[in-house]
Amino acid sequence: MQTKTALEIEHVTKIFPDGTKALEDITFSAACGEFILIAGSNGSGKSVLMSLIAGLDEATSGKIFCGNEKAGLVFQDADSQILGETPWEDVGFGAKNCGLKKDALNERVASSLAAVGLSEKMHCPARLMSGGEKRRLAVAGILAMDRSIIIFDEPFANLDWPGVRQVCSILSELKKKKKTVIVLTHEIEKILALADRFIVLDKGRIRFDGTPREGLELPLENWSIRNPLVNYSSAEDMLWL
Template identity: 45%
Template sequence: MIILEARNLTHVFPDGTVAIKDVNLAVRKGEFVVIAGANGSGKTVLVRHFNGLLLPSRGEVLLEGKPITKDLTRARKLIGLIFQDADSQIVGQTVAGDVAFGPENLRLAPEEVKKRVKESLEAVGLSHLAEQRPHLLSGGQKRRLTIAGVLAMKPRIIVFDEPFAGLDYPGVVQVLNQILKLHREGHTMIVVTHDLEKVLAHADRLIILEKGQIVQDGRPCEIISQVERYGIKRPYGKNRGVESMTWLS
């Protein structure tokens, strides 16, 4: 079943720069997709269209067969986007307050908000820090807090934009564990990265962007030998038939 689809998606900035052009892709429910490309290839611009944070100059995005522009609130509930800069996504004075922000904006009953906050913090292992101030968290903990904030909205699709940027090894392990756990639980996962070695071994599909267009789309084991021509570092080692570093067992 196709859950998310982009049709002829094009975005032109006011200065005339074409960020993405005629992008067509379909993501199936439960799929684990990695979108890769060199800096400036259009990765972030593309995924910000998925829940309407950016609107296209031409084309459309469909969620479960319906254009997201028909109901942007629904799209932003069902498609959670986790930014590269966790600090830009954290708005609460406490960890629990930050997770509550989204559900409260949906005007849910206080009991439901409290329930979602509790469940989301448990899911990312931050329950013991519920009253902590977010700026005191480590980089990995901040990334997990943003994941909790998205989980509280009950999404079906979770999009990570460069989830490992700026993290030390323990932070990378924390976040990668969380991504894999969410996928096992049935979420559709889209991970944007230019660094394949941490995540590619776990992916069902690899999409490569270059100059705002999809130039490769298929199984990682079929595409991995070509990534360097697009300015992407090629991972080494072997795991599940895909060349990659094995970060976790």
């Protein structure tokens, strides 16, 4: 049986008005339910690529095709995504745009908050939540809008140990639910065990696209990525739960 494609990126290049080339000839696809980890140092083009996939910006050339799928984005700064005073209000804000009637909307919001373990905090002040909880709230909002592709931009940034574990747990659950997940990070040791694909982005170009095991055999340090095999025996061990 042929696997359905969730995302296709063909020869995408992004050049800013000042002449800076952020991405050059990016081509790859994602199958439905695939978990892809895209690694790269600061300035590699990860956030630019994320914005293009999510439809927040347009490529200078090339094509990005999601078919009937829709991409949801979890920003590095989770506070920038909070629009409601409480988790219930925040998740409901986006879900209202789906055209749901009141009962269906309430059911969608409740189930989305339950899926990320925030039911008990649904009426608490959203701004006072921890960093890990705010990222879980962002995921709940995406689930409520029925997004099939979920993109995480540096999901572990500025999180303490409990926060990192919360995010890893959510990512693990999304994989079990067969969501198409794309994680852009340089902290690969925290989540590589979940990845089906490992892509290395450097200076706006794809340097590697293959399995995690194959990627760890490469001189990742040449692209300013620390090879975690210094502390781990295999890719399968790299999950902070």
